Amino acid sequence: MSVTTPKGFTAAGVTAGIKASGRPDLALVVNNGPDAHAAAVFTSNAFKAAPVLWSRDAAADGRLAAVVLNSGGANACTGRAGLADARQMAEWTAEAIGADVTDVAVCSTGLIGVRLPMDRVLAGIELATQDLSDEGGPAAAEAIMTTDTVPKTAEYHSPHHWAIGGMAKGAGMLAPALATMLVVITTDAVVAADDLASALTTATSFTFDRTDSDGCMSTNDTVMLLASGASGEAADPEEFTEALTGVCHSLAMQLLADSEGSSHxxxxxxxxxxxxxxxxxxxxxxxxxxxxxxxxxxxxxxxxxxxxxxxxxxxxxxxxxxxxxxxxxxxxxxxxxxxxxxxxxxxxxxxxxxxxxxxxxxxxxxxxxxxxxxxxxxxxxxxx
Amino acid sequence: MSVTTPKGFTAAGVTAGIKASGRPDLALVVNNGPDAHAAAVFTSNAFKAAPVLWSRDAAADGRLAAVVLNSGGANACTGRAGLADARQMAEWTAEAIGADVTDVAVCSTGLIGVRLPMDRVLAGIELATQDLSDEGGPAAAEAIMTTDTVPKTAEYHSPHHWAIGGMAKGAGMLAPALATMLVVITTDAVVAADDLASALTTATSFTFDRTDSDGCMSTNDTVMLLASGASGEAADPEEFTEALTGVCHSLAMQLLADSEGSSHxxxxxxxxxxxxxxxxxxxxxxxxxxxxxxxxxxxxxxxxxxxxxxxxxxxxxxxxxxxxxxxxxxxxxxxxxxxxxxxxxxxxxxxxxxxxxxxxxxxxxxxxxxxxxxxxxxxxxxxx
Incomplete structure (x- = not known):
């Protein structure tokens, strides 16, 4: 069930026509609350793609209502026009779901140095908004695939009636430059934004940060964590960090196992x-x-x-x-x-x-x- | 003419039978003076092969009378027995040419973790001593080859009647682990040991240190510089450092061009x-x-x-x-x-x-x- 395992989230994955292959290429994950808490970590590469620059600002206040993601184009090294495109994606999504533009994060993966076909992106966002459902997690996980051969998802169910769900794509940069790592993780536990941030920093430092497929670092790598609070249960910080680390570890190992061209x-x-x-x-x-x-x-x-x-x-x-x-x-x-x-x-x-x-x-x-x-x-x- | 281009040096390259292939595998370079000044730089790898440990001590006082080199075995990760073997090579060479054991440096290249066949090494040292000649430079350059397809040599002739000659083998670690870089450079200029050391540090820092074939660093990398003073001419320090840098650059580019498996x-x-x-x-x-x-x-x-x-x-x-x-x-x-x-x-x-x-x-x-x-x-x- 991926990102729709926890309560309070809807998601969709659709074919917007960004990819020449005609495979699904646009995903939307919406946090329906009551909370809109969020944390995120991004690539440390000096060449940050436009969606990374946008999303870093959007997530800085610990609030996100939605994440829109596309495959088929990284919107990296695209200059000011690319930044405007990333912002436009956030605006269209914010209008479609009724949120503030600054509460919408954007992730892109695919070719570097090429502008996105914005008319298709717009059509995709409209289609995805219509398709949003609390069973949309698997479709979203499929729509963010590039050279991945299988979608990657993981989940955790707490005995205390809250859950974590996640999806991922890519493999460091083992695969060609289009293999940015994108990860979206959701939870319905009640967790303050600051606690989300510290749990995410710990979890990624022991998992994704230590998964080093070929030593190359993408311009677009992003890990997002959204909390809806819909379970009504406050998570024990220690259990939450451990469970989040487990979900990240599972996703990281799935990325490694699907690294293109590897045999071990x-x-x-x-x-x-x-x-x-x-x-x-x-x-x-x-x-x-x-x-x-x-x-x-x-x-x-x-x-x-x-x-x-x-x-x-x-x-x-x-x-x-x-x-x-x-x-x-x-x-x-x-x-x-x-x-x-x-x-x-x-x-x-x-x-x-x-x-x-x-x-x-x-x-x-x-x-x-x-x-x-x-x-x-x-x-x-x-x-x- | 390689290391025998400058006056005051004799060299030899012989087949000792260390290599299964029956190709030449032992080289000897002797400084006949009047000076026995020397400088050397070694791999910064924490796992230093036995010959590196020996030669670092031997060259520490700025004096070397000879260098004995073998291909077909790196004498690396061979423990105390390997250290004894390196010292034994220096002793046999010192006896054969009539020098102090602490004035003989040793270089080895080839398989890691395997002891050298010392009976063959001894026979090789005796043979090489008999073959020493002031035209032996090219034979020495050939005897240190491992996966190299051609010997690498370079020389410089100063208008002030002194010269530099050099030989090299290997290619960083682009080739398999046997591809240690070994370099011996000679000069008949009159240069004090301290000035040799500073010139060598400068020359290697702009050449070999910036030749990074595959980012891997060998346990045996060594660059030796010997000065005989046989020209009777004191070299201008600036000309000497520039000329030495040029010789190192030429050897480095030859190593790169012969890197196994590379096409650019x-x-x-x-x-x-x-x-x-x-x-x-x-x-x-x-x-x-x-x-x-x-x-x-x-x-x-x-x-x-x-x-x-x-x-x-x-x-x-x-x-x-x-x-x-x-x-x-x-x-x-x-x-x-x-x-x-x-x-x-x-x-x-x-x-x-x-x-x-x-x-x-x-x-x-x-x-x-x-x-x-x-x-x-x-x-x-x-x-x-």
Whole structure:
């Protein structure tokens, strides 16, 4: 049920004709209240697309009544005209549902540097408004897909009679430049806007921020969280943050599993670090090493490339006492050769790499994909 | 003539049988004086191979009488036994040429995590000592090759009757993990050890340090500079640093051109930066973007991927006033679409990307390669 799992939300997904393929390409998510609380996080890329600039301002006061999303065009690097287009989308949506324009967020995904066909966008917004229903979540999740092969949704049902629902598209930038990550999450719990913001910051920092498919960062990445309060139940802050983190984790893993061109999902966990920052930096360096990612594609438990990547980071550890294991087999132990690498089977999709620095108690995990022929093919042949 | 271009040096390259292929695999470069001045720079990777640890100590006093180098085995991640092997190589070489063991540097390149066949190394050192000649430079350059398809050498002849000669192998880590970069440079100018060190730091910082084939850093990278003083001519420090930078630049470009699996050499220049650090950070982010590198492989002047990579860096600039050009064609100008990308021809091997941030006067260049099927193939199928 995606974003319409919690009470107080209606949604729709329609074909506006923005995509040449004729697949659904416009989604609308409306918060019918009683609350209109919201929080959002956006790409940290200096080149922020027009809808990101618009939505950042719209969400700044912690209030949103609706989000309108389109696939088929990113409205990025489109200058002032693109900014006007993003605002126009918000205005049309605000008129259609009877909200203030500054309470409507806009998300776009698709080609960079191309203006949106605004006549079709307008027709799509009108169509979506007519189609709004409390069962529209799945259709909305489908309409935001670009190179995704399946829609991604997740939900959580609290024993305290409130719920969370979410939808996502994209895969970092593993797929071509059109693969912006867009996420909309809804809840009917009663949560103040400030508490939504802190829960979202925590949840994304442990999930989407650590999903690093190819180290590239989109101009449009957006995660929105809307709270209707329609359950009438105030959520326990700890339960809410944990549940939200769980929903984000589920969506992040679905994004990774659907990364175009990948043949392995890789979990890199660095333990025994002197600080969490050290653990994260080492895990990220490994997850971004092309040599390591190619080795995993070749089903090779190449601890030498893990070490070479780890060694590029200014983290505190003694290189003579590091352990590396692949799928639980310790191939490098205490700075020396360990188990025979032939014992490691990497033919499955899931690969777990554990590194212990033996320098402290901190741990962090980064999720990534392997580097394959298909990755190069799709990103070389695709021209934005 | 490579390292034997300057007077006062003899060299040899022989087949010791370390490589299964039966190709030359051991090189010796001897400084016959009168000076034995030296400087060296090494990988900053925390996992330093045994020969790097040995040679760092040996070169610390600014004196070296010889360098012994082998291909066919990196002697990296080999623990205490590997350190003993590196010292043993220095001892055998010192005995053979009549030098102090602490004046002999050692370089190794090849497989990680495997001990060297020391009996063959000893036989190779004896053979190389017999073969030493003032015409041995080219043979030495050949003996250090691993996946290189051609030996790399460069030279400079000063009008003031001194010279510089150099040899190199490897390509960052573009090729599989055996592709450590090893460089030995010689000069017969009279230069004090401290002046050698500062010239080498300057020269490498503008050349090898800015050649970033795939963002991966080897455990064995080494650049050595030996001065014999045999010309009897004191070099002007400015001319010497400039000439040394030129020799390093030539060797770096040869490494890039021979990077396995690459189809384009890419020069990324960022101008108009607020500081050199900003220019470098932006250029490096672009050069390391897999999406950008795949686009170049596909002959696509994808300015969107250039911007998306540039935007990930915390550099000072206004995203609305950035220019991007490919091979001199301004495809993105002052934050807007520029010339038609169809005007850009990327079918040649050389690609020049210019970015102007319009935020200051600083400029920096990074050289890299594209990301190709062959890169993935070689690094996935090759198992260290």
């Amino acid at each position: 999902d890789i979990e890199v966990t660095v333990a025994g670090a002197a600080s969490e920052a050290d653990a994260l930096a080492v895990a990220r360096a490994i997850a971004r090493s092309n040599l390591f990612k190619c080795a995993v594609f070749g089903n090779d438990p190449n601890w030498g490339r893990v070490l070479a990547a780890a060694g590029t980071v200014a983290a505190e550890f003694d290189p003579d006492h590091v352990d590396v294991s692949f799928n639980g087999i310790g191939v490098f132990v205490d700075g020396q050769l360990g188990a025979d690498r032939a014992e490691v089977d990497l033919t499955g999709r899931d690969v777990v790499v554990d590194v212990n620095l033996h320098a402290g108690e901190a741990t962090a995990t980064i999720w990534t994909n392997d580097l394959t022929y298909d990755y190069v093919k799709e990103n070389a042949e695709y021209s934005t | 050499d890419i020069e990324v220049t960022v101008a108009g930066a607020a500081s050199e650090a900003d220019a470098l950070a932006v250029a490096r982010a672009i050069a390391r973007s897999n999406l950008f590198k795949c686009a170049v492989f596909g002959n696509d002047p994808n300015w969107g991927r250039v911007l998306a990579a540039a935007g990930t860096v915390a550099a000072e600039f206004d995203p609305d006033h950035v220019d991007v050009s490919f091979n001199g064609i301004g495809v993105f100008v002052d934050g807007q679409l520029g010339a038609d990308r169809a005007e850009v021809d990327l079918t040649g091997r050389d690609v020049v990307v210019d970015v102007n941030l319009h935020a200051g006067e600083a400029t920096a260049t990074i050289w890299t390669n594209d990301l190709t099927y062959d890169y993935v193939k070689e690094n996935a199928e090759y198992s260290t």
